[in-house]
Amino acid sequence: MKFCSHCGSDALRFDVPEGDNRPRYWCPACGTVHYQNPKVVVGAIPVWEDRILLCKRAIQPRKDYWTLPAGYMENGETLQEGAARETWEEACATVNISDLYTVFNLPHIWQIHVFFLSTMVDERYGVGEESSDAGLFLPSEIPWDQLAFPTVSRTLRYFLDDRVRGEFPLRLQDITAKPIAGLRD
Amino acid sequence: MKFCSHCGSDALRFDVPEGDNRPRYWCPACGTVHYQNPKVVVGAIPVWEDRILLCKRAIQPRKDYWTLPAGYMENGETLQEGAARETWEEACATVNISDLYTVFNLPHIWQIHVFFLSTMVDERYGVGEESSDAGLFLPSEIPWDQLAFPTVSRTLRYFLDDRVRGEFPLRLQDITAKPIAGLRD
Numbered sequence: 001m002k003f004c005s006h007c008g009s010d011a012l013r014f015d016v017p018e019g020d021n022r023p024r025y026w027c028p029a030c031g032t033v034h035y036q037n038p039k040v041v042v043g044a045i046p047v048w049e050d051r052i053l054l055c056k057r058a059i060q061p062r063k064d065y066w067t068l069p070a071g072y073m074e075n076g077e078t079l080q081e082g083a084a085r086e087t088w089e090e091a092c093a094t095v096n097i098s099d100l101y102t103v104f105n106l107p108h109i110w111q112i113h114v115f116f117l118s119t120m121v122d123e124r125y126g127v128g129e130e131s132s133d134a135g136l137f138l139p140s141e142i143p144w145d146q147l148a149f150p151t152v153s154r155t156l157r158y159f160l161d162d163r164v165r166g167e168f169p170l171r172l173q174d175i176t177a178k179p180i181a182g183l184r185d
Numbered sequence: 186m187k188f189c190s191h192c193g194s195d196a197l198r199f200d201v202p203e204g205d206n207r208p209r210y211w212c213p214a215c216g217t218v219h220y221q222n223p224k225v226v227v228g229a230i231p232v233w234e235d236r237i238l239l240c241k242r243a244i245q246p247r248k249d250y251w252t253l254p255a256g257y258m259e260n261g262e263t264l265q266e267g268a269a270r271e272t273w274e275e276a277c278a279t280v281n282i283s284d285l286y287t288v289f290n291l292p293h294i295w296q297i298h299v300f301f302l303s304t305m306v307d308e309r310y311g312v313g314e315e316s317s318d319a320g321l322f323l324p325s326e327i328p329w330d331q332l333a334f335p336t337v338s339r340t341l342r343y344f345l346d347d348r349v350r351g352e353f354p355l356r357l358q359d360i361t362a363k364p365i366a367g368l369r370d
Contacts, residue, residue: 002190003189003191005187021274037225072220073297075292089206100288100355103285107260107261174263
């Protein structure tokens with residue numbers, strides 16, 4: 001951020017505005033404070049019978065790695081609508097979204113990742129514009145060493161464990177910059 | 186948004202950028218797309234024995250109405266850290282944050298509201314900078330007609346009902362611009 005998006009001034013400052021308690025970008029010319037807040041990434045676990053739909057990323061970051069359909073939540077939609085939209089955009093599949101399942105804090109990259117349980121309405125899927133491949137995977141077929149993000153691998157591991165037990169409690173976890181020794185992924 | 190925060194150009198456009206599928210602010214001069222995404226408001230239900238800590242808002246919106254401590258999640262923190270921070274800033278109370286309890290989609294104002302169960306570590310509280318009053322309320326004392334936001338009143342109603350039952354399941358709800366007839370706040 002180099003210019004004030006409100007008045008165009010190039011004198012933007014990054015320090016604690018008057019009456020605030022943390023540094024922000026703000027404009028001494030017009031007084032506008034440019035708040036920046038965490039973004040929500042929302043996704044689904046699209047299930048068809050005993051298989052799970054994954055897609056291969058055609059774009060950075062983590063190009064050529066596999067992921068659950070997920071992406072930035074957009075203005076004007078609900079979490080569930082975002083999860084369904086991403087599944088449609090990335091894997092051309094229609095899902096019924098059910099329970100909120102995993103929530104991850106990623107404070108070092110200013111993000112929250114959220115995944116929903118979901119069921120595909122039929123077996124149809126395809127390769128969306130931001131994907132280079134897509135497929136339905138049995139648990140034994142999941143490419144664990146080619147998964148794009150730790151929030152995806154943890155969500156898949158929880159899901160497979162919980163499916164055996166038949167209970168899907170909400171999972172809320174922190175993922176920080178420094179991996180915790182001994183913790184998978 | 187009138188000027189490009191990257192190059193200072195005043196030629197910003199608001200339409201669908203190439204390769205995208207929804208309108209955004211973007212700059213034809215330097216190509217920067219200025220994404221805007223929903224914000225997360227995070228709060229706590231601070232409980233001390235059989236009472237709940239509320240604070241009275243000293244600022245707009247909803248000045249002079251009562252609320253649970255809550256505010257915009259900040260970059261670099263977890264949801265739980267945000268809930269604890271807001272409780273400290275608005276009501277000068279220290280809480281132990283426990284389970285995620287309510288999650289509200291508010292798509293018409295581009296927000297998600299999230300509240301956590303929590304316990305005050307002691308009975309101390311105070312009036313934070315953005316509050317004009319604070320207090321511990323028995324269930325029978327809650328000022329229902331002077332609550333600031335529907336997400337606060339719904340969270341309180343759920344909490345009081347669930348406390349009787351001794352179970353606090355996650356509550357995920359949409360609140361839209363048009364109130365649904367017959368639904369209590």
